[in-house]
Amino acid sequence: MKAFNTIALLLLSNSFMTLAWYGHLKFFSKDSNHAATPLWMIILLSWGIAFFEYCFQVPANRIGSSETGGPFSLVQLKVLQEVITLVVFVIFSKLVFHNLQFSLNHFIGFALLVGAVYFIFKG
Template structure:
């Protein structure tokens, strides 16, 4: 159950991370936000990043083996990276509508799955 909580919290964290890091690039499409200056954008991104950390830190604490969780440090980082790239791809395609998934993206995801397999192999 701790593994599932860890993964769900990391997914939430990465949704906020994606919007904090890249959401401001699409402010020009929103009339209310298109005229914001750099410092306003930084402050909005910081606010979103706060929520990223509110989910990410507990995820790692719950999931880490030395705290009773199921994952080693390397496994946690691997899970984080796969979730990060997956969430980014989904948001990029379906929310920002800035890219389309192509064969090379799908092949890259296959390699990510292989990376997870090898990292978790005992």
């Protein structure tokens, strides 16, 4: 159950992180009604969204870490988080940036990262 809760919290955390890091590129672009929004306001908005990322990330790491009774080593948590970040990013980018195309090289790189998860968890 701790593994499931950790992964669920990491998915939520990374959803907020991706929105904070990349959402402004779409919602405050030159083609939007908010193109003139000052950068400092966009930064504050992103920090506000990132607050919720931490509200899920910190508990995920506490629940999941073997240091606090969880099922994952520190290295496993990090690699798991990176792959979840990529999955969330791919979904977000396809939903929000409709003209974004992934190439074979992207998918090969993603597959290598999934392979990293395999080898980290195997050892």
